[in-house]
Amino acid sequence: MEKHPGLRLKKVREALGLTQSQFADTMEVKWHKIKDIEIGKQKLSPDLAQIIEKKYYIDFKWLLTGEGEMYSARQKQRTENFVYIPKYQFSSSLNGQNTYTIQQYENFLCIQSSWLEQGITANTDNLFAMNVEGDAMEPTFKNGNIVIANKSETKVKNGIYVIRIDDSVEIKRIHRLHNSQSKIISDNKLYEPYTVKISSDENVEIIGKVVLHLEKVY
Numbered sequence: 001m002e003k004h005p006g007l008r009l010k011k012v013r014e015a016l017g018l019t020q021s022q023f024a025d026t027m028e029v030k031w032h033k034i035k036d037i038e039i040g041k042q043k044l045s046p047d048l049a050q051i052i053e054k055k056y057y058i059d060f061k062w063l064l065t066g067e068g069e070m071y072s073a074r075q076k077q078r079t080e081n082f083v084y085i086p087k088y089q090f091s092s093s094l095n096g097q098n099t100y101t102i103q104q105y106e107n108f109l110c111i112q113s114s115w116l117e118q119g120i121t122a123n124t125d126n127l128f129a130m131n132v133e134g135d136a137m138e139p140t141f142k143n144g145n146i147v148i149a150n151k152s153e154t155k156v157k158n159g160i161y162v163i164r165i166d167d168s169v170e171i172k173r174i175h176r177l178h179n180s181q182s183k184i185i186s187d188n189k190l191y192e193p194y195t196v197k198i199s200s201d202e203n204v205e206i207i208g209k210v211v212l213h214l215e216k217v218y
Contacts, residue, residue: 006040044064049064083113084108086109087108147171148213156176157209162208
């Protein structure tokens with residue numbers, strides 16, 4: 001068992017795949033507060049533990065005392081037939097430590113595991129969901145649709161990806177060329193494609209490959 005609440009907080013953060021800064025943003029606190037709690041320099045308050053329980057379904061008592069199990073009873077409703085995927089919103093501003101900021105604003109998206117391609121369900125911790133914004137990927141994706149992406153797939157291949165371009169996070173089709181360059185394509189023909197060398201261009205970064213598209217979620 002982790003010796004103090006800070007180590008359990010770190011375990012939660014790492015399970016979510018977030019940096020200290022990204023996790024702090026979802027809690028609306030300064031990143032150094034998370035750092036100080038994790039190393040035991042500052043206590044984890046019951047108020048913050050309650051927020052974490054509400055946002056991420058982490059057991060309140062476990063977080064503060066280490067007793068019980070990490071996930072709350074609500075999270076344990078997850079079965080073999082369903083997976084819970086964190087839904088992210090990416091801010092468009094750079095923050096010094098990271099090239100983009102994640103803001104988790106709708107807890108988890110619950111979908112049937114059968115909707116995912118075979119093999120993806122083996123490690124759903126790598127998945128995240130986000131809303132499609134704008135018309136750049138029409139007719140494939142429409143404004144307000146939801147895509148699910150795999151953040152472990154960042155190697156350049158042909159496909160649709162969530163990528164950072166300069167200081168914005170967008171969904172684009174990538175076509176790999178033979179000269180180590182890649183064509184960035186919007187399915188909407190009103191937007192011109194362009195060519196970049198992703199491996200050496202610090203203004204372009206692959207965040208994850210889109211593996212599922214949802215038109216509506218009820």
